[in-house]
Amino acid sequence: MKTIYNYAIGGALLSSLLLSGGCDELGFNINTGEGEGSFLKQSILIDVRDDAETIINGETKGATRAGELDDFKILFFKGNEITPEKSYLYSEMPDIVVLPVGSYKVTATKGVDVASDWESPYYLGESNFFEIREDNINEDIDPIICRLQNIKVSVEFDAKLAAAMSPDSYVEVRVGDNASLSYTANDQNRAGHFKHEDGVSMVATFRGTVEGAETVETKSFDTVDKGYHYKIKFRLHTQNDDLVGEVGASVSVDASVTTVDLENNVILEEDHDLGDEERPKEDIEGEGEKPAPPTPPDQEVTNGPSITAEKPIDLDGVNVITDGMVCVLNIASNAADGFTKFECKVESTTLDIESVGLNNPLDLINPGDSREALEGLGLLEEGVQVKGLKSMKFDLTTFMPLITALGAGEHKFILTVGDASGETTKTLILKSN
DSSP states (O other): OOOOOIIIIIIHHHHHHHHIIIHHHHHOOOOOOOEEEEEEEOOOOOEEEEESSSTTTTTTESSOOOGGGOEEEEEEEEOOSSOEEEEEGGOOOEEEEESEEEEEEEEEEEEEOOOOEEEEEEEEEEEOEEEEEOOEEOOOOOOOEEEEEEEHHHHHHHHHHHHBOOOTEEEEEEEEEEEEEEOOGGGGOOOOEOOOTTOEEEEEEEEEEEEEEEEEEEESSSSTTEEEEEEEEEEEEEEOOOOOOOBBTTEEEEEEEEETTTTTTTTEEOOOOOTTTTTTTTTTTTSOOOOOOOOTTTTOOOOOOOOOTTTTTEEEEEEOOOTOOEEEEEOOOTTTTSSEEEEEEEEEESSGGGGGGOOSEEEEEGGGGGHHHHHHHTTTTTTOOOOSSSSSEEEEEEEHHHHHHHHEEEEEEEEEETTTTTTEEEEEEEOOO
C-alpha cells in the first residue's frame, strides 16, 4: 500500500527518518552534495483523464486498454526554466532524485503530439511547485492530473448504411489544412487522434457508392477543442423516412455528432439526423458556447454558485477513503462579479485543522495568515485571488493520507460559496477506517 504524506506534518517525519539512517533499511542510497536536496520517486501519483480509462499510479480503473506508469516521461523544471533540470522515463527513474536546491515543478507526459494517427493519445500534466531544500528529502507533491492534449475522433456507420455502401466507401476526417485519416467500415469506433491548434476546424466527408449511387456527404465543425472525443455517426435514410435531401433519388446520407468531455465523461452535445443544410448555424460544434452539461439529478438546484464533485466523490453520501483517493470539487458561478464568499468549515472526530496553521472555517476569500498553509496543502493556487473568480477546483486530495494517518473517524467539510445571486452550501462527508 502506498502512503502519501503531507509535507508539513508526515513528510517532515519521513524525511527525518530517511536522513537519520532509515534510507539503507528501505534500500535507498542518497549522495547529496553542498546545495543539493532530494525528491522521492514514490511521491509521484499520475491520474490520467480519459473516457476510456483512468490510471491512478499505474493502476487502470475500468479501462478498455492498458496504461502503464512506466511509459510516462517525468521532467523536473526549476522555477520557470523551459529546459528541465533532469528528466527520466518513470521506469528508469531512481528511487530518490538528487536536485540543486530551489523551487520545482514536475511535468508528466505520455505519447507524442503527432499531426494525426490511430490510437495515439498525447497526455500532459503538471504538478504544483515544491521546494528542494539542502539535506532534505521532499515528497510534498499533489497527484499530477494528465489530460488529453489532442483531439479524439471516432466514426460509426449505422447498420443500414454499412449494409448498403460499397466496400471502398470511407469517411475522411481532416483537421486543419493537412492532418487527415480515412475511416472504413473496418475502422468503426477506432479512435484517431489529431494535433490541436487554437481555432482549428474539422471536416468529416463520406465518400462512396450507396445502393449504386455515388454519394458525398460532408459534416463540418468550425472549431474543435483538445480533450474532447468527437463521435461522428453516418446514417442511411430512404424516402420512407421522410427526410429531405435525397441522394440518387432514393437514399440520403447524413451525419450526427456526440461530443464527450473526457475530463468528466459527460455528453456535452448530441445531434440526430441532421445534414449541414438543415442544421442551424449556431448548432454546429464550435459556434458559440458549448451548452452546459445537465444538472445531475442528485444535485439540487439553488441560487448561488454550483458545487459538484468529481468521481469517485459523492456529495450525497459517505465517502470511505481509500489508498490514493482523489478528492476534487468543482465550483462555478454565473454571476458577473464571480465569487464573493468561499468558506469551508471542518468538523472532524480526529482532525484538528487549527493545529496545522489553518483557521476554521477556512476562508479562501480572505485567507490572511493562513494563505501559505492553504497553498502548501494545494487548496489555493500560489498568488491566486479567489474573490471574483467564476470557476475553480477545490482539491482536498492532500487531506486524504493525513486523515487516514489519524485513524478511524468521520470528517465533514461544509462548503459555503456565495455570489451576487445567493449562497450555496454542500457538505462533503469522508470516513477513514
